[in-house]
Amino acid sequence: MLTIKNLQAKIGDKEILKGINLKVKAGEVHAIMGPNGSGKSTLASVLSGREEYEVTGGEVDFEGKNLLELEPEERAREGIFMAFQYPVEIPGVSTINFMKTALNQIREHRGQPPLDAVSFLQLMKEKMKLVQIDQSLLNRSLNEGFSGGEKKRNEIFQMAMLEPKLSILDETDSGLDIDALRIVANGVNALRSKNNATIVVTHYQRLLDYIVPDFVHVLYKGRIVKSGGKELALELEAKGYDWIKTEAALAE
Amino acid sequence: MSKDNQVLEEITSKEYEHGWTVNLETDEAPKGLNEDIVRFISAKKGEPEWLLEWRLKAFRAWLQMTEPTWPNVHYPAINYQDIIYYSAPKQKKTANSLDEVDPELLKTFEKLGISLTEQKRLTGVAVDAVLDSVSVATTFKEKLAEMGIIFCSFSEAVKEHPELVKKYLGSVVPMNDNYFAALNSAVFSDGSFCYIPKGVRCPMELSTYFRINAANTGQFERTLIVADEGSYVSYLEGCTAPMRDENQLHAAVVELYALKDAEIKYSTVQNWYPGDKEGKGGIYNFVTKRGLCAGDHSKISWTQVETGSAITWKYPSCILKGDYSSGEFYSVAVTNNYQQADTGTKMVHIGKHTRSRIVSKGISAGKSQNSYRGQVHVLKRAAHARNFSQCDSLLMGDQCGAHTFPYIDIENPTAKVEHEATTSKIGEDQIFYCLQRGIDEEAAVALIVNGYAKEVLNQLPMEFAVEAQKLLALTLEGSVG
Numbered sequence: 001m002l003t004i005k006n007l008q009a010k011i012g013d014k015e016i017l018k019g020i021n022l023k024v025k026a027g028e029v030h031a032i033m034g035p036n037g038s039g040k041s042t043l044a045s046v047l048s049g050r051e052e053y054e055v056t057g058g059e060v061d062f063e064g065k066n067l068l069e070l071e072p073e074e075r076a077r078e079g080i081f082m083a084f085q086y087p088v089e090i091p092g093v094s095t096i097n098f099m100k101t102a103l104n105q106i107r108e109h110r111g112q113p114p115l116d117a118v119s120f121l122q123l124m125k126e127k128m129k130l131v132q133i134d135q136s137l138l139n140r141s142l143n144e145g146f147s148g149g150e151k152k153r154n155e156i157f158q159m160a161m162l163e164p165k166l167s168i169l170d171e172t173d174s175g176l177d178i179d180a181l182r183i184v185a186n187g188v189n190a191l192r193s194k195n196n197a198t199i200v201v202t203h204y205q206r207l208l209d210y211i212v213p214d215f216v217h218v219l220y221k222g223r224i225v226k227s228g229g230k231e232l233a234l235e236l237e238a239k240g241y242d243w244i245k246t247e248a249a250l251a252e
Numbered sequence: 253m254s255k256d257n258q259v260l261e262e263i264t265s266k267e268y269e270h271g272w273t274v275n276l277e278t279d280e281a282p283k284g285l286n287e288d289i290v291r292f293i294s295a296k297k298g299e300p301e302w303l304l305e306w307r308l309k310a311f312r313a314w315l316q317m318t319e320p321t322w323p324n325v326h327y328p329a330i331n332y333q334d335i336i337y338y339s340a341p342k343q344k345k346t347a348n349s350l351d352e353v354d355p356e357l358l359k360t361f362e363k364l365g366i367s368l369t370e371q372k373r374l375t376g377v378a379v380d381a382v383l384d385s386v387s388v389a390t391t392f393k394e395k396l397a398e399m400g401i402i403f404c405s406f407s408e409a410v411k412e413h414p415e416l417v418k419k420y421l422g423s424v425v426p427m428n429d430n431y432f433a434a435l436n437s438a439v440f441s442d443g444s445f446c447y448i449p450k451g452v453r454c455p456m457e458l459s460t461y462f463r464i465n466a467a468n469t470g471q472f473e474r475t476l477i478v479a480d481e482g483s484y485v486s487y488l489e490g491c492t493a494p495m496r497d498e499n500q501l502h503a504a505v506v507e508l509y510a511l512k513d514a515e516i517k518y519s520t521v522q523n524w525y526p527g528d529k530e531g532k533g534g535i536y537n538f539v540t541k542r543g544l545c546a547g548d549h550s551k552i553s554w555t556q557v558e559t560g561s562a563i564t565w566k567y568p569s570c571i572l573k574g575d576y577s578s579g580e581f582y583s584v585a586v587t588n589n590y591q592q593a594d595t596g597t598k599m600v601h602i603g604k605h606t607r608s609r610i611v612s613k614g615i616s617a618g619k620s621q622n623s624y625r626g627q628v629h630v631l632k633r634a635a636h637a638r639n640f641s642q643c644d645s646l647l648m649g650d651q652c653g654a655h656t657f658p659y660i661d662i663e664n665p666t667a668k669v670e671h672e673a674t675t676s677k678i679g680e681d682q683i684f685y686c687l688q689r690g691i692d693e694e695a696a697v698a699l700i701v702n703g704y705a706k707e708v709l710n711q712l713p714m715e716f717a718v719e720a721q722k723l724l725a726l727t728l729e730g731s732v733g
Contacts, residue, residue, distance in 0.1 A: 048688050076690035084688075088681045092703025101699055102689035109690070141703070158689065 007058035016042045018222035027194040032201045034219035035241040040201045044170040048082040077109035079165030083155040095138040127160040131187035149180030156187040168199045173207040185210030205237035281338035310437030313428035323594035324623040335470045337439045400449040409445035424507035424544040432503040432538040436472045443473035448483035459488040470501040479514035486517040503538045512547025524560035531590025534562025541568035545577035553580040555711040557720040559727040569598035572606035579608040582708040587620030596626035601637035610641040616652035623655040630667040637667045645675040698725035
């Protein structure tokens with residue numbers, strides 16, 4: 001589904017990604033871990049098309065398309081979804097209205113007619129149940145006055161509505177207490193299928209207790225320095241990141 | 253150059269939609285302004301002596317006045333002798349029904365998307381249409397007449413209901429109120445008149461569409477709405493003009509008069525030609541709008557969506573004279589390219605327990621300047637007056653300006669006045685968030701702006717709200733910052 005080859009990117013003069021290689025197949029969950037400043041969020045931003053980051057080298061293939069040539073909204077319409085670390089507030093726009101606009105633009109891209117009100121409502125009800133979100137939240141202005149947990153749950157609701165092929169969860173666990181974390185993780189798990197894939201970007205292993213990854217990659221200084229199964233996450237939790245740093249230094 | 257700036261450069265790729273003209277034979281006064289022109293207009297309209305006298309008084313007052321310089325707008329001096337003060341589409345006689353109206357004229361209105369016949373049949377909105385200076389057709393007149401409601405062109409009102417016109421004309425905006433009101437009083441050519449009798453709730457929206465068509469013409473219409481005791485009326489006003497290189501002057505006066513327990517709701521969607529991307533052409537919109545809550549428990553509510561005009565100078569105001577009367581002002585003012593707007597309101601609390609509410613949402617894009625200017629004045633005898641004001645500004649890009657000039661004068665210690673103001677920018681983060689959900693940039697801006705203006709748009713009657721939403725999106729198309 002996604003093939004990243006030697007991806008390099010910078011912001012301003014600062015080189016952040018220094019050659020990332022990653023392959024994600026349908027049905028898989030990949031965790032990207034690493035210490036602060038290793039480039040985890042940059043990778044998520046580059047994949048979703050944030051313009052502050054300049055790609056200086058490498059290739060990204062998504063479902064046979066050159067992802068780096070697509071505009072951010074085209075990437076979204078092709079099926080890339082990013083759950084933001086800090087979802088923004090849009091005053092006066094309800095989540096419902098926001099989703100209706102998004103869904104219909106995505107449908108237009110696929111050559112489908114806009115969803116009528118009844119079908120939209122039906123879809124919404126179904127997804128609300130799936131991610132355990134209350135309609136009163138969806139009627140309110142998007143993210144305005146939401147608690148941290150509500151914001152993240154709202155992100156997962158949007159993910160459910162748009163049914164992406166590849167979801168990127170950027171530090172979704174940050175700022176969540178254990179109950180909120182569980183609800184969010186349950187939502188993500190409910191949406192897992194053999195046709196979609198998930199990249200979980202996280203600093204802590206905690207989230208991975210609930211969203212169990214197939215692969216864990218450790219990002220350090222803009223490179224993936226170690227990959228393994230879910231047990232790698234546990235090892236990191238127990239030993240911290242220092243041994244990775246030492247290993248990486250030795251390799252250089 | 254960042255992408256944002258590039259997008260900014262592409263501002264308003266959308267052309268002004270209403271920039272067409274129609275070839276209508278017109279009956280015009282010669283250019284310029286003097287007492288003879290005032291007499292010419294009055295004679296053309298077959299007016300009674302008292303009205304001519306009133307006009308002449310206004311004209312003489314105007315001669316003594318100077319153009320105001322305090323608004324935060326800049327434009328080259330207007331040559332008042334280079335304007336045609338009267339232009340009427342030639343018609344053999346006054347149209348009694350739509351069937352008798354010049355088909356070219358009807359086409360004009362159809363292009364505006366307000367086909368009168370269609371309106372008549374379907375929507376139940378009574379329309380008075382004013383082209384250049386003259387009212388051409390009023391729909392639904394008979395149906396309204398059954399309820400005692402008078403809704404007609406101003407000239408007709410002068411002929412048919414002189415006692416009402418004489419009583420209320422200038423009672424809210426005196427003929428020498430200000431420079432542009434005096435000019436209007438001297439040369440106004442037509443407009444709408446509306447009277448709702450005691451206890452009658454007007455069953456439909458009353459609506460006027462204004463259109464400037466002829467070149468070098470000023471439009472000076474006058475609207476007078478009187479709501480008698482316990483009555484209610486909702487009134488809509490829409491405006492467009494052709495694209496022309498030279499600036500055209502529009503100086504209207506609107507007077508609202510609410511008696512005891514009466515309520516008037518006045519909504520405007522103003523889309524005069526704003527000039528081109530370089531700031532050439534466009535309408536100078538210098539308008540005086542004021543409502544008088546004369547009776548106790550009366551209410552006047554202004555809602556405006558201002559997207560057009562090169563320059564807007566406009567402060568729909570409420571004089572809260574009756575005890576327990578209330579005034580409201582809801583405004584969205586959008587400026588783009590080189591547009592300048594200095595708009596706001598004045599709430600004058602005279603009666604006891606009077607209340608006012610101001611919600612102003614300014615949106616500036618391009619190289620435009622957008623000012624809110626509002627006054628809350630609580631007089632000595634206005635015990636327990638209350639006001640709430642909220643003035644928000646939204647900036648798009650870094651070449652525009654937003655300014656807020658609130659004036660608060662309190663002479664009674666029991667008054668309670670609140671003022672809130674915010675300035676925000678459409679954030680790159682907000683836009684990116686939308687993009688990441690598959691929403692393109694234009695739809696994203698429309699979504700964000702409409703969300704921002706929601707509180708005001710909600711005040712508009714349904715069919716107008718939809719139009720206003722589209723208009724906001726069109727006006728700001730491509731202007732992201």
